Amino acid sequence: MSTLGISGATVQLTEAELKLLQALIYQECGMHFDDRRTHFLQDRLQRRLKECQLDSFYSYYRLLISHEGKQELARLLENLTVNETSFFRNKAQLELFHKYILDHLLRRKQERRDYSVRIWSAGCSTGQEPYTIAMLVVDALSYHYLRNSFPVDMPLPKPLVPSPWKVEILASDISYSVLRAAQEGAYNETQMSAVDYSYRLRYFDKVGERYVVKKALKELVHFDFHNLKTEYLPQRNDIIFCRNVMMYFDEAEQKRLIEKFGRCLNPEGHLFVGHAESLLGLTDQFTMVHRNSGTAYQRVEVTL
Numbered sequence: 123m124s125t126l127g128i129s130g131a132t133v134q135l136t137e138a139e140l141k142l143l144q145a146l147i148y149q150e151c152g153m154h155f156d157d158r159r160t161h162f163l164q165d166r167l168q169r170r171l172k173e174c175q176l177d178s179f180y181s182y183y184r185l186l187i188s189h190e191g192k193q194e195l196a197r198l199l200e201n202l203t204v205n206e207t208s209f210f211r212n213k214a215q216l217e218l219f220h221k222y223i224l225d226h227l228l229r230r231k232q233e234r235r236d237y238s239v240r241i242w243s244a245g246c247s248t249g250q251e252p253y254t255i256a257m258l259v260v261d262a263l264s265y266h267y268l269r270n271s272f273p274v275d276m277p278l279p280k281p282l283v284p285s286p287w288k289v290e291i292l293a294s295d296i297s298y299s300v301l302r303a304a305q306e307g308a309y310n311e312t313q314m315s316a317v318d319y320s321y322r323l324r325y326f327d328k329v330g331e332r333y334v335v336k337k338a339l340k341e342l343v344h345f346d347f348h349n350l351k352t353e354y355l356p357q358r359n360d361i362i363f364c365r366n367v368m369m370y371f372d373e374a375e376q377k378r379l380i381e382k383f384g385r386c387l388n389p390e391g392h393l394f395v396g397h398a399e400s401l402l403g404l405t406d407q408f409t410m411v412h413r414n415s416g417t418a419y420q421r422v423e424v425t426l
């Protein structure tokens with residue numbers, strides 16, 4: 123029997139009730155709460171019960187599974203997500219992305235006269251990951267532009283994305299509150315610690331104590347709600363970043379997600395996962411790319 127305290131009162135949560143709640147969360151968003159995370163789950167449940175002024179698990183569970191309870195279910199899920207993130211997280215991996223994979227992608231695309239680049243940050247939290255990607259893509263494109271001649275002259279002032287290129291960075295999450303913060307794109311000094319001064323000068327405005335992402339960079343990123351548990355996920359991506367998300371899913375859900383990512387990628391597309399995550403033993407649809415301590419996975423193309 124587990125114990126929940128609500129407004130001073132105590133609600134007893136049986137093992138069966140706990141399992142019921144775990145199953146509902148798993149079914150809704152794929153997050154798996156094993157014994158090590160039960161305490162966290164109970165703590166967050168307690169907060170929601172207090173907020174809803176309910177004093178029994180039964181009435182709360184009934185609310186969650188009702189049509190009117192959809193909003194509360196979304197709020198509970200938001201309370202259960204871990205949103206830790208930072209700019210330029212996992213530098214070795216970003217170097218592999220920037221210097222090798224992006225460079226190769228731009229050259230391949232240019233040969234085919236396909237000037238669109240589409241990257242998806244799945245589980246983007248408060249936006250540091252997609253904005254980091256945007257800064258690196260802009261840099262890679264400027265460098266690519268320098269080395270190649272294009273049919274169109276560069277207008278002045280220079281746009282972040284030189285014509286004829288088109289860059290789309292989709293950033294999605296299951297939590298509306300992190301999506302709102304990401305869209306605002308305002309960060310304090312601590313959050314900016316990994317952003318060096320040349321990036322701050324080019325891509326941020328200092329407003330009071332905070333650094334706000336410049337409009338031109340923001341325009342490259344499109345934020346949207348997507349639950350990775352669902353089947354309908356954004357298609358035709360050249361690269362997907364899904365870092366530090368899968369670690370909260372169990373193996374079966376990880377396998378399902380990797381298969382879906384395979385379908386969401388363009389041929390030869392790449393997938394980046396967190397440094398504590400791996401595709402090894404979960405799929406034969408991807409092959410590992412490893413360079414200077416950075417790891418990514420490339421979709422394997424089947425030739426008939």
Ligand SMILES: C[S@@+](CC[C@H](N)C(=O)[O-])C[C@H]1O[C@@H](n2cnc3c(N)ncnc32)[C@H](O)[C@@H]1O
Nearest residue numbers: 151203204206207245247295296349350365366
């Ligand atoms: C730890 S953060 C990782 C942020 C960023 N990718 C990084 O590595 O810095 C995990 C994010 O995944 C989101 N998330 C968890 N389950 C999800 C799901 N089923 N669908 C979409 N996003 C989910 C959480 O809301 C959270 O913002």
